[in-house]
């Protein structure tokens with residue numbers, strides 16, 4: 239890329255290299271034409287995109303708005319995402335192409351061609367059917383980054399069951415909540431897995447979660463990942479290998495309506511309870527197909543590596559469904575980027591010849607700390623495209639990634655999206671002129687605006703709420719068991735204005751910059767966690783009378799939690815505050831899991847309240863930011 243400091247509002251901008259423009263699936267003229275066509279008729283634009291995939295029966299209309307804001311994409315359409323992600327490849331040149339390259343933390347690896355993956359998925363699909371699982375049933379997955387996780391997701395989708403992944407970094411307590419909420423009939427887990435040199439015993443947590451029984455769970459399927467000596471409950475638990483041993487490698491693919499649920503994924507909101515976001519088969523696959531081919535510019539020879547965990551939306555969309563629908567080779571790595579040392583990711587890139595690398599700012603910041611000698615140990619010349627998601631990437635992090643990993647040859651795409659949006663909404667294309675720190679423009683077919691709290695558009699340079707002003711195919715279908723909340727959370731002003739909860743601005747070049755959330759949600763290392771969720775976890779401890787959690791900046795994780803705790807009188811008199819801190823941190827780990835990073839716990843006598851009695855977190859946050867509004871409210875530190 240050429241670096242230019244003089245043009246484009248006189249800021250540091252990066253223009254694509256000529257060869258990249260020549261090779262791009264979508265060149266600047268095509269991009270402009272697609273934008274204009276989508277602006278003129280966004281339904282026709284998405285209909286074209288839908289025609290690129292295979293359907294059992296084509297739709298009667300592109301969009302049904304009768305029950306807005308419950309939108310219904312491609313009504314009458316019949317399909318199955320697995321038909322497009324796997325089945326259709328078996329009759330093409332993709333049959334013997336690598337679908338998945340998996341590497342364990344210990345260095346073991348496994349590769350699956352599309353045909354091999356297809357056979358494995360079919361065997362598990364048959365096994366699930368033999369357990370009585372059918373269309374609409376829910377299956378909870380509590381699994382690490384191993385091939386069986388992908389196989390289980392696809393097998394569920396193939397038979398029309400709804401998978402619900404619970405991130406393996408969550409606690410037994412959260413797992414239990416998800417099982418109860420979803421009324422899952424089956425839980426799929428592993429005996430254990432490897433993470434940063436440690437062996438994490440996962441099955442034990444499942445046993446803890448299901449202790450005392452569960453109304454719904456009939457079977458627990460256990461993958462032998464670590465050959466751990468685990469307790470198997472005779473009537474309930476079965477080893478994955480034993481279950482599929484006798485199964486045939488052909489299985490019928492369930493015919494689904496476009497709007498039928500594919501998965502539920504929980505994400506944090508402003509209230510204590512995480513929301514179960516539901517995505518469906520039809521619209522989701524259409525948007526992902528466009529995303530892979532247009533944004534990620536997929537070519538037949540690509541090796542695509544998205545480092546997201548399958549427990550989050552990034553893993554669902556850009557490790558599993560998107561790459562497979564696009565017929566590319568997807569890479570999955572079980573372990574930690576620093577294991578055994580800080581070059582693990584670069585080693586993987588060079589050994590498999592990764593061409594497109596999609597990761598998160600928190601990972602880049604972590605690796606940056608170790609300097610450029612680690613990337614220099616490896617040949618990274620296969621890379622042609624870099625991307626990041628989940629949180630803002632600061633210009634210095636962007637530049638480090640661009641120079642040290644992309645060798646100033648690869649565009650860095652800062653992609654903005656959410657669990658609810660299903661696929662990238664605002665992002666540069668490889669051919670875009672890039673400004674580090676900006677997420678650029680909405681992709682064609684996505685319409686956005688920036689408005690104040692009353693819905694009035696804000697001028698250039700002024701911060702406001704990001705709204706998506708037209709429905710889009712990969713939008714969430716609903717919230718599980720909570721349609722009311724779906725409406726009030728996401729469509730507060732108008733039934734066609736999706737409220738993202740993000741505060742953003744647009745610069746004089748029309749590019750969008752993300753400034754953070756407008757609501758009480760922390761973004762810890764790219765993971766969304768509600769302040770209230772963390773506070774509720776603290777309140778479950780007998781030492782805590784009152785608590786407020788706010789986000790504070792962190793060099794690596796972007797943001798971590800700080801808790802202001804008012805102790806109950808019998809604990810307030812204890813002198814060993816360090817012991818109380820240790821106890822509370824341990825308690826948080828048990829309640830939520832290692833994702834809940836509380837860096838600092840400060841004991842206070844009282845907390846500031848609003849007139850209506852709510853805790854005024856903004857006062858604490860402002861104080862943390864050095865803008866003390868009323869320090870007298872914080873008696874003790």
Ligand code: PRX
Pocket residue numbers: 505550551552626627628629630631652653654655656657658677738739740752754755761764765766
């Ligand atoms: O605040 C935005 C932030 O992450 C939120 C969505 O998180 P989640 O549902 O976990 O989905 C992650 C999918 C990537 C958004 O509301 N966010 C996401 N991408 C960016 C971002 N913040 C700044 N820049 C981004 N590129």
